[in-house]
Amino acid sequence: MTTHAPTLDTDMPTVPQSCDLAVVGAGPAGLAAAATAARAGLKTLLLDENPGPGGQIYRAITRSPLPEGAVLGPDYWSGSPLARNVTTSQVTYLAQTTVWSLARDLELGISRAGSAYLIRPRRVILATGALERPMPIPGWTLPGVMTAGGAQTLLKSSGLVPEGRLVLAGCGPLLFLLAAQFLEAGVKIAAILDTTAAGAWRAALPEAFDFLTSPYFRKGISLLRKVRAKVKIISGVTALQAEGEGVLRAVSYETASGKGRIEVDTLLLHQGVVPNLNLGNAAGIPTVWDEAQCCFRPDVDGEGTSAIPGLAVAGDGAGIGGALGAAERGKLAALVAIEALKPDAPVLSEKPQVEAALSKVLRGRAFLDRLYRSAEAFRRPSGDTIACRCEEVSAATVRETVKLGCAGPNQLKSFLRTGMGPCQGRMCGLTITELMAQAQGVSQAEIGYYRLRPPVKPITLAELASLPKDESAMKSVERG
Amino acid sequence: MFRRLPEAKGDTVLITVDGKPVTARAQDTVAAALLAAGIDHCRTTPVTGAPRAPYCLMGVCFDCLVVVDGRGNRQGCMVQVADGMRVETQQGKRDIAR
Amino acid sequence: MSTDRKSYDVAVIGGGLVGASIAYGLAKSGQKVAVLDEGDIALRASRGNFALVWVQSKGMGMPEYAGWTVRGAGLWPGFAAQLKEETGLDVTLQQSGGFHLALSEGELEKRAALLQRLHNQPHMLRYDYEIMDRSRIEAMLPEIGPEVVGGSYCPLDGHVNSLKVFRALHMAMERAGVRYLAQHGVDSLSYRAGEFSIITPKGEVRAGKVVLAAGNGNARLGPMVGLEVPVRPQRGQIVVTERTQPFLRYPVVTVRQTDEGTVMLGDSVEEAGPDPTVGLPILSSIASRAVRMFPRLGSLNVVRTWAALRVMTKDGFPIYDQSLSCPGAFVATCHSGVTLAASHALLVAPAIAAGGLPQEEFGVFSSRRFHVPASA
Numbered sequence: 021m022t023t024h025a026p027t028l029d030t031d032m033p034t035v036p037q038s039c040d041l042a043v044v045g046a047g048p049a050g051l052a053a054a055a056t057a058a059r060a061g062l063k064t065l066l067l068d069e070n071p072g073p074g075g076q077i078y079r080a081i082t083r084s085p086l087p088e089g090a091v092l093g094p095d096y097w098s099g100s101p102l103a104r105n106v107t108t109s110q111v112t113y114l115a116q117t118t119v120w121s122l123a124r125d126l127e128l129g130i131s132r133a134g135s136a137y138l139i140r141p142r143r144v145i146l147a148t149g150a151l152e153r154p155m156p157i158p159g160w161t162l163p164g165v166m167t168a169g170g171a172q173t174l175l176k177s178s179g180l181v182p183e184g185r186l187v188l189a190g191c192g193p194l195l196f197l198l199a200a201q202f203l204e205a206g207v208k209i210a211a212i213l214d215t216t217a218a219g220a221w222r223a224a225l226p227e228a229f230d231f232l233t234s235p236y237f238r239k240g241i242s243l244l245r246k247v248r249a250k251v252k253i254i255s256g257v258t259a260l261q262a263e264g265e266g267v268l269r270a271v272s273y274e275t276a277s278g279k280g281r282i283e284v285d286t287l288l289l290h291q292g293v294v295p296n297l298n299l300g301n302a303a304g305i306p307t308v309w310d311e312a313q314c315c316f317r318p319d320v321d322g323e324g325t326s327a328i329p330g331l332a333v334a335g336d337g338a339g340i341g342g343a344l345g346a347a348e349r350g351k352l353a354a355l356v357a358i359e360a361l362k363p364d365a366p367v368l369s370e371k372p373q374v375e376a377a378l379s380k381v382l383r384g385r386a387f388l389d390r391l392y393r394s395a396e397a398f399r400r401p402s403g404d405t406i407a408c409r410c411e412e413v414s415a416a417t418v419r420e421t422v423k424l425g426c427a428g429p430n431q432l433k434s435f436l437r438t439g440m441g442p443c444q445g446r447m448c449g450l451t452i453t454e455l456m457a458q459a460q461g462v463s464q465a466e467i468g469y470y471r472l473r474p475p476v477k478p479i480t481l482a483e484l485a486s487l488p489k490d491e492s493a494m495k496s497v498e499r500g
Numbered sequence: 501m502f503r504r505l506p507e508a509k510g511d512t513v514l515i516t517v518d519g520k521p522v523t524a525r526a527q528d529t530v531a532a533a534l535l536a537a538g539i540d541h542c543r544t545t546p547v548t549g550a551p552r553a554p555y556c557l558m559g560v561c562f563d564c565l566v567v568v569d570g571r572g573n574r575q576g577c578m579v580q581v582a583d584g585m586r587v588e589t590q591q592g593k594r595d596i597a598r
Numbered sequence: 599m600s601t602d603r604k605s606y607d608v609a610v611i612g613g614g615l616v617g618a619s620i621a622y623g624l625a626k627s628g629q630k631v632a633v634l635d636e637g638d639i640a641l642r643a644s645r646g647n648f649a650l651v652w653v654q655s656k657g658m659g660m661p662e663y664a665g666w667t668v669r670g671a672g673l674w675p676g677f678a679a680q681l682k683e684e685t686g687l688d689v690t691l692q693q694s695g696g697f698h699l700a701l702s703e704g705e706l707e708k709r710a711a712l713l714q715r716l717h718n719q720p721h722m723l724r725y726d727y728e729i730m731d732r733s734r735i736e737a738m739l740p741e742i743g744p745e746v747v748g749g750s751y752c753p754l755d756g757h758v759n760s761l762k763v764f765r766a767l768h769m770a771m772e773r774a775g776v777r778y779l780a781q782h783g784v785d786s787l788s789y790r791a792g793e794f795s796i797i798t799p800k801g802e803v804r805a806g807k808v809v810l811a812a813g814n815g816n817a818r819l820g821p822m823v824g825l826e827v828p829v830r831p832q833r834g835q836i837v838v839t840e841r842t843q844p845f846l847r848y849p850v851v852t853v854r855q856t857d858e859g860t861v862m863l864g865d866s867v868e869e870a871g872p873d874p875t876v877g878l879p880i881l882s883s884i885a886s887r888a889v890r891m892f893p894r895l896g897s898l899n900v901v902r903t904w905a906a907l908r909v910m911t912k913d914g915f916p917i918y919d920q921s922l923s924c925p926g927a928f929v930a931t932c933h934s935g936v937t938l939a940a941s942h943a944l945l946v947a948p949a950i951a952a953g954g955l956p957q958e959e960f961g962v963f964s965s966r967r968f969h970v971p972a973s974a
Contacts, residue, residue: 071580076558085508085527151560163541163553170557178532179508205505266551267540412547424768425778428638434645435765442562442901468638473876473904482896485885493879496866497887546841573840593841593859596894
């Protein structure tokens with residue numbers, strides 16, 4: 021009998037014993053960081069869990085089944101050079117490789133093809149990117165409901181599009197980009213339910229000048245125009261509900277002018293992206309609340325440097341800045357590593373250009389942050405709406421437990437198991453903080469976030485058991 | 501629920517889903533192959549038995565857990581399909597024997 | 599935040615399993631109780647427990663502790679029923695007996711000798727235990743691996759869902775009228791004219807009695823009210839797997855399957871000071887022993903690991919004590935907050951409510967035992 025449990029191409033490189041720099045994540049930040057470091061002659065290892073480079077934004081950029089151009093659009097295909105720079109460089113690129121642990125001394129725990137390895141690079145750059153902000157509406161766990169980003173991944177990597185009646189709901193640029201890609205591919209969209217808050221345009225206005233002169237503006241306007249021409253957009257949506265028994269049947273919504281209901285086969289949700297911070301958090305990088313982006317991010321400086329010696333975070337994983345910004349932030353973090361390990365490297369002279377490029381591509385970000393700030397109603401669910409998908413804990417249960425005096429998310433784990441399931445808080449962390457902040461009448465910063473521990477991605481017990489252990493470790497677990 | 505765009509290229513591979521033959525594409529993850537094959541859910545939860553389907557497709561939500569070649573709780577969106585692969589939908593908790 | 603100037607009959611310092619059990623018991627004894635606890639990030643021994651209600655091998659060097667443990671395990675069924683009645687939560691107590699497994703003949707001999715020495719102690723309470731060979735264990739635990747040569751079994755052992763116990767205690771506490779004060783880490787406490795003044799960052803709390811149940815924090819707090827509490831943190835690490843179908847009918851001292859299906863693997867004993875971080879060599883050692891005991895565990899995914907600090911005395915036994923210089927100040931500290939939860943709620947709390955810990959029952963647990971020369 022054949023088994024296909026973790027398969028790898030046989031010509032792929034093996035895990036090296038050591039390296040100067042390990043970069044975790046092969047999205048724009050990681051690709052740019054690895055290529056820059058390799059140019060300076062650093063022995064560079066790029067680790068990524070996907071089968072090919074690109075991260076989520078450039079997912080499957082080297083292996084998409086779709087022809088270049090048309091459906092996915094020029095912004096997607098502009099990621100090709102980033103991937104090419106790495107594949108033609110001296111970087112050791114390990115695909116389908118999971119990093120499940122990072123210690124303060126930079127020891128990385130890696131899983132590849134069913135085997136675990138430990139490696140201790142001299143420096144580490146985390147380029148773990150973003151994930152979609154949870155959008156806990158009633159019925160969001162029903163089959164048929166999916167994230168917009170998830171649907172886009174299916175399009176990029178498999179050329180798949182939804183069939184039947186389709187509604188997109190939420191806010192943020194990705195929702196409209198995906199709508200435009202679907203339209204290009206001939207997919208019908210029954211409606212877009214736009215949850216952008218009514219006052220958001222006014223709140224964003226002070227940042228409008230930067231936005232109007234940014235690269236986002238022209239692209240954004242033409243995208244919106246294209247989508248508006250072909251899709252019914254229902255604005256000012258204040259409540260959403262996915263309906264169905266065991267499978268999605270309809271989505272109902274509320275606006276200031278009333279209620280509506282649309283029968284659907286697929287509902288795609290999106291309300292922005294937030295840093296994927298689990299690995300850095302487990303390594304001990306403090307997590308701080310970013311009020312402008314309404315999410316937690318790792319505490320790093322403008323170059324991505326953390327308080328842990330040799331450890332940096334680059335790209336959206338350090339705070340959302342978009343794909344173009346991520347690439348520049350990847351280069352910047354790599355330059356810091358090069359400065360430490362090879363202070364004479366000629367590539368260091370490029371730092372001013374990188375900084376200038378970064379500030380240019382970040383223009384207009386503040387406007388988008390304000391305009392597309394997820395409305396409170398979609399961050400703080402109520403009643404039976406599931407907050408923790410893994411343990412199936414409702415918002416009401418969380419609120420009741422807070423009333424017992426539970427101080428924060430880490431205590432709440434003991435009470436309700438929230439964040440203790442396989443997703444390790446990625447799908448519930450922000451919601452739990454929001455609910456506790458609301459129930460206690462304090463800020464999200466005061467509530468704080470989960471304190472995470474390895475493994476941040478599952479490894480098997482056999483893999484864990486295979487790691488090196490000394491005699492004192494073995495002694496400490498034997499019982500008389 | 502999902503259909504393949506006609507312009508999408510790629511070699512076909514044959515897998516089985518709950519014993520029935522399913523055609524997938526070489527680039528597909530197990531989750532993509534299941535959605536393309538029109539399954540409505542890939543597992544039921546261990547807590548309440550509710551049906552779930554792939555949700556994030558990027559390895560973070562753990563809703564696409566399935567049995568692959570006899571091993572349970574594998575993230576369908578992180579496993580690439582291969583010819584002859586046996587995929588099963590998972591009911592509740594995985595079995596320790598598989 | 600408001601300063602809680604109200605006076606309580608009893609202030610319990612610490613909201614972990616020990617503090618919550620005692621606070622609940624005090625409230626049921628008619629006391630007006632406040633529980634002062636720290637915030638979200640605190641060194642919480644309760645979070646690190648392994649959820650065993652465990653008897654075998656306890657009491658080497660202090661047979662009274664073996665008796666105390668047996669009595670505590672015996673109180674558990676009634677206590678679990680009481681919690682269920684008051685909160686609706688089933689803490690899934692299972693007292694089916696439990697195992698200690700040996701992975702070599704040497705380990706098995708060592709185990710047999712230890713239990714024999716334990717039970718040969720003068721004044722040792724008699725209870726059943728058995729050394730079993732591999733085939734008998736296999737009949738009860740069919741998933742054991744080829745390296746398991748035998749083990750010890752005690753029918754009094756069991757386990758419980760400790761997270762549900764924790765939640766049930768907090769719910770029952772609230773229903774019994776206990777005031778739970780989070781973010782009330784204690785800066786200092788003092789005794790004057792029959793009343794205790796407790797200073798916290800959120801203000802002062804006054805109480806007629808005070809119970810120190812702050813785990814390792816008791817070492818600092820005790821001397822403020824004339825109590826000596828020589829405890830130190832001892833690290834333990836734990837590994838948890840994903841949920842799987844039930845496969846383990848009895849808990850093993852280092853491997854237990856929870857009612858929810860996850861498998862908990864424990865636990866190390868490390869003198870690492872107050873550092874609750876995990877380390878891979880030890881986690882790997884835990885995993886390795888577990889896989890040797892139950893090879894099929896090897897394919898399960900690990901979903902969590904954590905470390906916590908046990909509250910350890912020099913001899914490993916609990917301290918229950920009352921202050922002579924500050925009447926009304928008590929301390930309760932142990933590293934078996936689950937096994938002894940029923941005793942704390944049903945025996946210790948009523949005694950404190952009634953005025954004091956009877957010498958004949960609790961004298962042996964006083965920290966005065968640490969002053970007796972070893973040769974005496």
